[in-house]
Amino acid sequence: MDKKRILSGITSTGKLTLGNYIGALQNFVKLQDEFEMYIFVANLHGITMPIEKEVLRNNIKTIVALYFACGLDPKKANVFLQSDVSEHSELGWILTCNTTLGELQRMTQFKDKSAKAKASNGTDFIPTGLLVYPALMAADILLYDADYIPVGADQKQHVELTRNIAERMNNKFGPLFKMPEVYTPKVGARIMDLQDPTSKMSKSAKNEKGVIFMLDDAATIQRKIKSAITDSDNLVHFDPENKPGISNLMTILSAITGDGLDKIESNFSGKDYGVFKQAVADAVTNLLTPIQERFQTLYNSTEVDNYLMAGAANAKSVASKKLNKVKNLVGLNYRRK
Ligand code: ATP
Ligand code: MG
Numbered sequence: 001m002d003k004k005r006i007l008s009g010i011t012s013t014g015k016l017t018l019g020n021y022i023g024a025l026q027n028f029v030k031l032q033d034e035f036e037m038y039i040f041v042a043n044l045h046g047i048t049m050p051i052e053k054e055v056l057r058n059n060i061k062t063i064v065a066l067y068f069a070c071g072l073d074p075k076k077a078n079v080f081l082q083s084d085v086s087e088h089s090e091l092g093w094i095l096t097c098n099t100t101l102g103e104l105q106r107m108t109q110f111k112d113k114s115a116k117a118k119a120s121n122g123t124d125f126i127p128t129g130l131l132v133y134p135a136l137m138a139a140d141i142l143l144y145d146a147d148y149i150p151v152g153a154d155q156k157q158h159v160e161l162t163r164n165i166a167e168r169m170n171n172k173f174g175p176l177f178k179m180p181e182v183y184t185p186k187v188g189a190r191i192m193d194l195q196d197p198t199s200k201m202s203k204s205a206k207n208e209k210g211v212i213f214m215l216d217d218a219a220t221i222q223r224k225i226k227s228a229i230t231d232s233d234n235l236v237h238f239d240p241e242n243k244p245g246i247s248n249l250m251t252i253l254s255a256i257t258g259d260g261l262d263k264i265e266s267n268f269s270g271k272d273y274g275v276f277k278q279a280v281a282d283a284v285t286n287l288l289t290p291i292q293e294r295f296q297t298l299y300n301s302t303e304v305d306n307y308l309m310a311g312a313a314n315a316k317s318v319a320s321k322k323l324n325k326v327k328n329l330v331g332l333n334y335r336r337k
Contacts, residue, residue: 006035006183007146009082012046012059014203016066018212018284019191022255023152027185029071031150037077038144038315039067044082044089044136048129049117049204064304066214069294080311082140087319091139094326095165098172099135103164107134107157120206138162143319145178153189154200156182173329188255194228197244215292218285225249225281226274236268236276246273249280256283 008028010020028039041063046056060081067079082088104110114126141149141162149159159182166177191201195210205211212224230245238261240247250264259267268276298304327333 003034003036004147005038005144006031006148006150007038007040007141007144007180008150009040009042009045009140010063011042011048012056012063013049013051014059015213015215016063017191017201017203018214018252018288019152019201020203021070021214021287022188022191022252023185024150025067025070026255027150027183028067028077031148031183032073032076035148037072038146038318039072039077039079040082040085040140040315041067041080042082042137042140044092045133048127048133049113050127061299062215064308065295065298065301066291068298068304068307069291074307074310078311078314080308080315084308084312085315085319087143087316087323088136088139091143091319091323091326092136094330094332095138095142095169096132096135098169099132099138099161099165103161104131104134107161109154109157110134134158134161135165138165141180142166142177143322144315145322146180147178148183149180150183152191152200153184156184173326176326176329185255187261188251191252191255192244192248194224194245194248197229197248212284214288215295216288218289221284221288222281225277225284228277230273234272236265236271236273238265246276249277253280253283256287 006028008024010016010024016025028037031037041060043056043060046059051059064079064081068074072079110131113130117126117130118124137158138161141159142165149155151159159180163179166179169176193199193201193205193207193210194212195207199205201211203211203213209224209227212221216224228245228249230249231243233243233246236246236250237243238247238250250261253259253264254261268279324333328336
């Protein structure tokens with residue numbers, strides 16, 4: 001039987017965070033033995049908001065090296081840059097034309113990000129890309145007839161929209177697209193900011209103190225976790241509503257070590273937060289140090305470019321067939337039905 005397909009990507013908007021790792025990247029690596037993988041750097045999504053070209057280039061280069069440093073194996077996974085497979089943009093446009101303004105304006109990420117953009121630049125400069133990018137994301141997914149989309153919880157709404165667009169297209173033009181399903185980790189689908197544990201940890205956050213970056217050194221990780229906002233109960237107990245800071249640190253520890261939340265509670269019963277935070281910092285450091293070592297070698301390796309070229313070629317062969325079928329059924333290829 002053919003292997004089921006997985007597709008996912010990370011946007012080149014900044015330095016990757018522990019949230020990106022636990023919510024998405026960790027699953028990419030876990031799934032690569034069992035599934036046919038298409039993993040890309042979402043660099044077209046990465047220009048949704050203004051970004052300096054040197055920063056963009058470096059973000060892309062860093063994500064690529066981190067993908068492989070985390071264990072993505074180029075023999076198992078097709079890793080590529082979104083902009084190297086132009087079918088993404090082409091299908092993106094066709095799907096944009098089949099998506100309503102209302103649907104896009106309802107996306108919570110659009111509401112959050114446009115509000116933040118307004119607050120930070122003080123103008124109404126909201127690029128249209130910020131609104132329409134979920135239609136491009138739908139194209140990313142539907143081009144490959146992907147079965148599962150490993151992402152964090154914040155992307156569920158966009159995968160839901162993708163399903164709605166797919167269903168609409170299938171009803172209108174005949175069977176075109178497979179219905180994708182979201183695949184989130186059981187623990188850690190939404191890692192929170194350490195300084196504001198009611199907001200998601202994000203690579204484009206303004207305050208870096210609340211964000212653990214995958215390339216932070218051990219001392220920085222230690223400092224950020226020690227100064228994470230908690231409460232004054234001195235009780236390691238999972239209660240996201242009333243104890244968001246401690247619950248977030250427990251989630252991080254659980255996602256990394258595999259220990260259940262109950263076990264963590266009992267391991268730290270009677271111990272103060274200092275001891276608990278030290279254990280979280282150690283777990284994060286032990287996770288990231290070997291990844292960072294491999295990253296150093298991969299960052300300037302030209303081998304990586306070969307992996308990307310091969311990945312893009314494989315992706316393109318799947319994507320171009322699909323795009324052609326869409327063009328036929330939509331009527332763009334006017335000679336064919
Ligand atoms: P940005 O602030 O630019 O949107 P981001 O940190 O949200 O950056 P994305 O590139 O949008 O990163 O997302 C990449 C993947 O990481 C997605 O699957 C997303 O769901 C996941 N992800 C992002 N942040 C978290 C988080 N805090 N916890 C779990 N998963 C996350
Ligand atoms: Mg995001």
